[in-house]
Amino acid sequence: MTSTPSSNKIKNISLTALLLTVSLALSYLEFLIPVTAAVPIPGFKPGFANIAVVVAYFAVSPLSAAVITVLKSVITSLLFSGVTTLVFSLAGGALAFSALLLLTHIKNLKCSYIGLSVAMAFSHNVGQLAASVAVMGNASVLWYYPALVVSAVLCGALTGIILTLLPDRIYIGKV
Amino acid sequence: MERPKRKLTVFDAILIFVIILTAALPIIFTKSDNTKAVISTAGGSMTVDLAADTAFILESNGYHFKISVSNGEIYVEESDCPDGICKNTRPVGKTNGSIVCLPAKLMITCGEEVSDSDVDAVVK
Numbered sequence: 001m002t003s004t005p006s007s008n009k010i011k012n013i014s015l016t017a018l019l020l021t022v023s024l025a026l027s028y029l030e031f032l033i034p035v036t037a038a039v040p041i042p043g044f045k046p047g048f049a050n051i052a053v054v055v056a057y058f059a060v061s062p063l064s065a066a067v068i069t070v071l072k073s074v075i076t077s078l079l080f081s082g083v084t085t086l087v088f089s090l091a092g093g094a095l096a097f098s099a100l101l102l103l104t105h106i107k108n109l110k111c112s113y114i115g116l117s118v119a120m121a122f123s124h125n126v127g128q129l130a131a132s133v134a135v136m137g138n139a140s141v142l143w144y145y146p147a148l149v150v151s152a153v154l155c156g157a158l159t160g161i162i163l164t165l166l167p168d169r170i171y172i173g174k175v
Numbered sequence: 176m177e178r179p180k181r182k183l184t185v186f187d188a189i190l191i192f193v194i195i196l197t198a199a200l201p202i203i204f205t206k207s208d209n210t211k212a213v214i215s216t217a218g219g220s221m222t223v224d225l226a227a228d229t230a231f232i233l234e235s236n237g238y239h240f241k242i243s244v245s246n247g248e249i250y251v252e253e254s255d256c257p258d259g260i261c262k263n264t265r266p267v268g269k270t271n272g273s274i275v276c277l278p279a280k281l282m283i284t285c286g287e288e289v290s291d292s293d294v295d296a297v298v299k
Contacts, residue, residue: 058178104176112180115187122194142201149198153191164181171178 015173016056016064020071023052027076046155047121049076050096054116054163057100059173065100069093087135088128095127096120114160121156122149209268209285212249214242217280225249225268225285238279249283250274 026048033046049072057065073089081089099119103111111119125148132141212223216235223229223244230243230252240261241253248268251261254276261276261283271286 058176104179109186110180110184111186111190112183114183115190116179118187118191118194145201146198149194153195163179 011173012060012064015060016067019052019056019060019064020068022055023049023068023072024075024079026052027072027080031076031080047124047159048162050117050120050124050159051162051166053097054100054113054120055166055170057104058171062101066097069097088131091127091131092124093127095130096124099123112160113163114157117160117163118153118156121152121159125149125152209247209271212244212268212283212285215282215284223249233281235276235279235281238276238281240276240279240281242283244268249285251276251283254279 030045030048053065053068053072056068070090070093073086073093077083077086077089099122100116103109103116103119129141129145129148210225212225214221214223214233216233218235223242225244225247228243228245230241233240233242238254238256240251240256243250243252248266250266251264251274254262256276256278258276258278261274261279261281264274265272267274267283267285273285274283275281
């Protein structure tokens with residue numbers, strides 16, 4: 001098939017839809033694993049859904065990754081976690097996406113998938129924490145911050161390893 | 176757009192190190208030099224100035240406490256209550272917190288709002 005601008009557009013839309021589905025499936029996986037039983041931090045999640053966002057960012061476009069971030073938050077909050085978590089999820093997603101944008105736009109920056117992933121997990125947690133301070137109107141939730149830092153480093157490293165193991169053809173959109 | 180490296184880089188190490196360092200931030204932020212502490216007993220409540228070092232005896236619900244103020248911090252030095260939890264609680268003042276003795280209905284609070292209401296919490 002020849003690659004015309006319109007067929008490219010269709011391919012990008014399909015890939016975005018596919019990766020959104022992947023992120024939803026990964027969110028469902030997170031929802032199934034009772035992680036909060038092992039790690040008693042409210043709102044703690046391994047953040048596997050970020051994998052789909054990073055892949056979309058490189059394989060399709062930053063816009064595609066942004067669309068997935070927002071839709072993933074909206075759909076998972078409707079399906080699994082409840083609408084009240086939407087504001088936390090969106091705040092976290094927005095900050096994680098900003099970290100991704102920032103780290104990939106600094107010239108000559110030597111950063112690995114693991115570093116990127118840790119930075120995203122960290123910003124995601126910071127966003128969520130900021131949202132909960134705003135919602136609760138009480139800064140005492142800040143005491144969760146050290147625990148969230150540790151979880152961001154561990155979970156970010158884990159998703160980073162998964163991203164590292166993905167073959168190159170996935171990142172250039174040949175699925 | 177350049178894709179990230181597959182191997183860990185120096186930047187990664189610095190980034191992760193800085194992120195871990197920020198975990199200490201809440202400790203710095205909540206370090207608030209309080210100038211007074213509120214002591215509420217079974218009989219009522221009083222405010223203690225933390226600027227001057229003092230020690231005094233307090234009675235609450237039949238138990239006696241020797242409360243000390245030193246270096247801007249307040250703590251329970253001695254008590255005849257069977258629990259002894261208040262004696263083992265670390266001093267408050269430099270950090271916000273409370274020292275509580277349940278049998279004696281004693282509470283020493285720093286930096287947190289104390290309400291005299293009977294309501295524990297209100298869900299909005």
